[in-house]
Amino acid sequence: MFGERVHRTRHSVEVAAPAGVVYALLADAERRPLYCPSVLHVERLDFEGPRERLRSWESAGGGIRSSFTARVRHAHERRIEFFQLRQEAPVETMGGEWTVEESAGGRSVVTVRHEFTVVGDHPDDVTWVGLVTDDNARADLESLRRIAESDLPLDDLVLSFEESVRLNGPGELVYDFLYRAADWPGLVAHVPRLELTESAPGVQVLDYDVRLPEGAVRTASSVRLCFPHAGRIVHKQTMPAVPAAAAHMGEWSVVPDEDGVRVIAQHSVLLDENALRGLPTGAAQARLALRQDIGRMSLTVLELARHHAESAVHALPRRPVPAGGPLL
Structure with a gap:
């Protein structure tokens, strides 16, 4: 230039x-x-x-x-x-x-x-x-x-994993539940408050409270980018919910296959080395605890998304079978 x-x-x-x-x-x-x-x-x-x-x-x-x-x-x-x-x-x-x-x-x-x-x-x-x-x-x-400059190797600072569930139901309903995060308070036990603004189509900013497994409630914020045609929602927590996380990004994805639908929650977390120093356990135990806490919360949302989709399918009215038997 x-x-x-x-x-x-x-x-x-x-x-x-x-x-x-x-x-x-x-x-x-x-x-x-x-x-x-x-x-x-x-x-x-x-x-x-x-x-x-x-x-x-x-x-x-x-x-x-x-x-x-x-x-x-x-x-x-x-x-x-x-x-x-x-x-x-x-x-x-x-x-x-x-x-x-x-x-x-x-x-x-x-x-x-x-x-x-x-x-x-x-x-x-x-x-x-x-x-x-x-x-x-x-x-x-x-x-x-x-x-x-961290004392820990990068491989010890970054934690990546995924959780998933399978369901018998349309992927569109699962995506709908994940997309409408503003409805989660009252449905998702660990999210007592959530405010969502969508500044542009598919660009969501979330401000919310998270109840951690030990009972503490922390305020967090996220940016989510929604790709409905691909069945994906990517996110980054601009204010991480878990104390030991310096940064947290991930993706919700709805993947249809020949056996139904698989819903996946992927996470990548950068651990906060300063927070780790204040813990009585070592880095390995902190990684395991972080994996369990985030995984548990992810599975809760995934199970609710599955229930949402399968309940909607079961609630659909059934067509009456003619007296002469089913139509082929």
Whole structure:
């Protein structure tokens, strides 16, 4: 991007971890929602070698924005170029790069540079885009630094698992129950309060209370992206419900097959190392407890979704059988 209308920003942080560790975090696009607070969801559309095309949803100044992005990973240089192929106004163009450089004593410096233009170059829009870019860059860099500097290996910090149930009923009714989360209070025992706003079709923001297995009630918030034609709802807890979680993302999916419908709840959780230090048990026991707590709550919702679908089918009026027998 060239010309006087191009605006540039640069942000860096020093990390007490090898450059290779930091670069690996940046290169894993689909896990970025765990590592970067501003990133809500990433879908990898296609890739060829170091080139990939992504669709991303990010928080931006209190709103949610979606973009299509091309990335090129230069692993030997520990550098990632990115350029948004399609974006929302007032952003006209947005691109830049991440770089990770080795520093003394096994440390590294990670830098993100942005170049952007704004439709019409209105000063207020330029200021807004600059502020959002600055805020997100600083938050993401700080999160990457904290994760890379952890005393625990990344494999011990990230917990991924799924729960599922099978049912005999239409998948549309299961999806309907999952989509209408505003109806969960009074139905889902561990959700006593839930407020849902849908700022755009399929983009839901949830503010809710969760009753944890030990009885404590915590306030949480989530962003959900709903894809009804694919039977999917992806989510990220922007304020995790479980104390030991630093970040939590997942997906509800309704998958028909030859035997009926399978409903799956997938979870990926980044453990909060500071919270783990305050626990009398070790990291392994904390991971197991977290797995059990989240799994139990997931299964509760899945079972209710199954009951909702199967009850609706059973309640359908039956056609009377003619006196001469069934019609073939």
